[in-house]
Amino acid sequence: MKVNYPIPMANNKNTKVKKTLSHGIDFENALNLSNEYYRNKNIALIYKKPTPIQVVRVDYPKRSMARIVEAYYKTPSTTDYNGVYRGKYIDYEAKETHNVSFYFKHIFEHQVKHLTIVDNMGGIGFVIINYKKVNRTFIIDIKEFNKLYLTKDQKDCLKSISVDKAEEIGYEVSQGYNPPLDYLKAVDKCYFSDK
Amino acid sequence: MKVNYPIPMANNKNTKVKKTLSHGIDFENALNLSNEYYRNKNIALIYKKPTPIQVVRVDYPKRSMARIVEAYYKTPSTTDYNGVYRGKYIDYEAKETHNVSFYFKHIFEHQVKHLTIVDNMGGIGFVIINYKKVNRTFIIDIKEFNKLYLTKDQKDCLKSISVDKAEEIGYEVSQGYNPPLDYLKAVDKCYFSDK
Numbered sequence: 001m002k003v004n005y006p007i008p009m010a011n012n013k014n015t016k017v018k019k020t021l022s023h024g025i026d027f028e029n030a031l032n033l034s035n036e037y038y039r040n041k042n043i044a045l046i047y048k049k050p051t052p053i054q055v056v057r058v059d060y061p062k063r064s065m066a067r068i069v070e071a072y073y074k075t076p077s078t079t080d081y082n083g084v085y086r087g088k089y090i091d092y093e094a095k096e097t098h099n100v101s102f103y104f105k106h107i108f109e110h111q112v113k114h115l116t117i118v119d120n121m122g123g124i125g126f127v128i129i130n131y132k133k134v135n136r137t138f139i140i141d142i143k144e145f146n147k148l149y150l151t152k153d154q155k156d157c158l159k160s161i162s163v164d165k166a167e168e169i170g171y172e173v174s175q176g177y178n179p180p181l182d183y184l185k186a187v188d189k190c191y192f193s194d195k
Numbered sequence: 196m197k198v199n200y201p202i203p204m205a206n207n208k209n210t211k212v213k214k215t216l217s218h219g220i221d222f223e224n225a226l227n228l229s230n231e232y233y234r235n236k237n238i239a240l241i242y243k244k245p246t247p248i249q250v251v252r253v254d255y256p257k258r259s260m261a262r263i264v265e266a267y268y269k270t271p272s273t274t275d276y277n278g279v280y281r282g283k284y285i286d287y288e289a290k291e292t293h294n295v296s297f298y299f300k301h302i303f304e305h306q307v308k309h310l311t312i313v314d315n316m317g318g319i320g321f322v323i324i325n326y327k328k329v330n331r332t333f334i335i336d337i338k339e340f341n342k343l344y345l346t347k348d349q350k351d352c353l354k355s356i357s358v359d360k361a362e363e364i365g366y367e368v369s370q371g372y373n374p375p376l377d378y379l380k381a382v383d384k385c386y387f388s389d390k
Contacts, residue, residue, distance in 0.1 A: 045312050047273055050247035053263065068248065068266040078242055082277060084284035087317030091279070117240050122282030 025180060027096045027130040027137075031081070034179035038085075044184060046083030046090060052076055078114050085184060086192065089123035091115060092139070096130040101160040104152045112149055115142040124191050128173070128183060131163050138170035139186045145169075220375060222291045222325040222332075226276070229374035233280075239379060241278030241285060247271055273309050280379060281387065284318035286310060287334070291325040296355040299347045307344055310337040319386050323368070323378060326358050333365035334381045340364075 025033070031048070038044040057070035079093040093111050095102060107127065118125035125142040140161070148165075151157040158165070171186035220228070226243070233239040252265035274288040288306050290297060302322065313320035320337040335356070343360075346352040353360070366381035 039312075042312070042315070045309075045316055045318075050245040050271075052245035053248045053250075053266070055248075066268055068268070069264060071248070071263040071266055073261055073263070076245075084286070084313060084316045084318040087284070088282070089279035089284040089318075114240075117234075117237070118279060120237070121240055121279045123240075123279040123284075 027094065027132075030175075030180035031094055031128075031183075034181045034183065035081070035083075037179040038184060044083060044085035044090070046081055046085065048081050049076070049078070075108070077110070079111050085124070085187065088191075089118065089121075090125075090187070091118045091123055092126045092128050094128050094130070096132055098132050099160075100131060100133050101162040102129050102131070102166075103160040104149055105159075112142070112146070116146060119143060124187065126187075126190070129161065129166060129170075131166070134163055135175075136163060136166075137173040137175070137181060137183070138166040139173060139183055139190060140166060140170035141190055222289065222327075225370075225375035226289055226323075226378075229376045229378065230276070230278075232374040233379060239278060239280035239285070241276055241280065243276050244271070244273065270303070272305070274306050280319070280382065283386075284313065284316075285320075285382070286313045286318055287321050287323055289323050289325070291327055293327050294355075295326060295328050296357040297324045297326070297361070298355040299344055300354075307337070307341070311341060314338060319382065321382075321385070324356065324361060324365075326361070329358055330370075331358060331361075332368040332370070332376060332378070333361040334368060334378055334385060335361060335365035336385055 028048075035044070035046045035048070038046060052074040053068075053071050054074050055068050055071045057068070059067045059069050061067055079091055081094065082089070082091040084090065091114070093107060093115065095107060097103070097106070115125035115127070119142050126139045127142070127145050128137065128139045130137045145161075147169075148158050148161060152159055161169075171190045173181050173183040173186045176182055223243075230239070230241045230243070233241060247269040248263075248266050249269050250263050250266045252263070254262045254264050256262055274286055276289065277284070277286040279285065286309070288302060288310065290302060292298070292301070310320035310322070314337050321334045322337070322340050323332065323334045325332045340356075342364075343353050343356060347354055356364075366385045368376050368378040368381045371377055
């Protein structure tokens, strides 16, 4: 299926760098560098999945050298990141907003469902939201997320998650030099502490 | 990094269909259909990762419609498949051989390392090998795989895993109509039975 949406963050690398976080790197890079740090320290094995691309036509300018000459971005069937941490399966979708509230229309319903199934199957599933305007990042467990998401179409129910709400239902991620976003500390608090 | 290897299985879809398994579908399709079956039955959530592609040039023939006009296949940094099963992280590399023995040179060293780390972190990591000639499929736990793999460069040590060896150190996967490859039954025997 070809899609016409805005091109995912991952493909904007050649355009301007979004200077969001304290250290002048964008959100996706911050997550990737943090995951690299976690891998190097044997803390967790978490990777960003490649952006799915529908290849239509391939040329072979040289023997055994394939050049793709027509292809289209596809809708990801799952989420951005997954891997293993403390023996458990971990899976999350990363979202950034320029607003002070994250609107539910900016996440695919099938991604929310995917994270819900992850949770049902005993894995760790959450959404990590970066509020660019205030330079704060939160993880929100999919169960908490769903409490708001599933009622979003009802009258008088929230259509978005504000920073204040994220603070109430989520766990803030601390920023640093390395890792730039130490989100596994928030994961520890959310999933591994005796609440 | 651009690479010049043989194009991965995933990209051969438009060429001839390899009729390997009893039901006339190729190995990768059989795995994908099996994973779809497992997802639909809420047994496991396992996906094939998209083939990583390095996008070099994108055209915009229409507003908000991106057409990739130059791109190259990249070496996958990890393995083919991962997900969650029985609460655990599961990760594997799928390999097919036309031979009666699977040669170690056909798997990337970094993929073997990746699976080894998965195992060290408490996840399930294995290689699933389809021996096309004899139409038999085995899963081999990464620890067993490593016992042979790590000595492969020594004199008088095995350079490949024959069907007989796979039978000795692995678990055979039964073929059927749906799922075409019920490999999670082999996973149950290998990882969840009281041996």
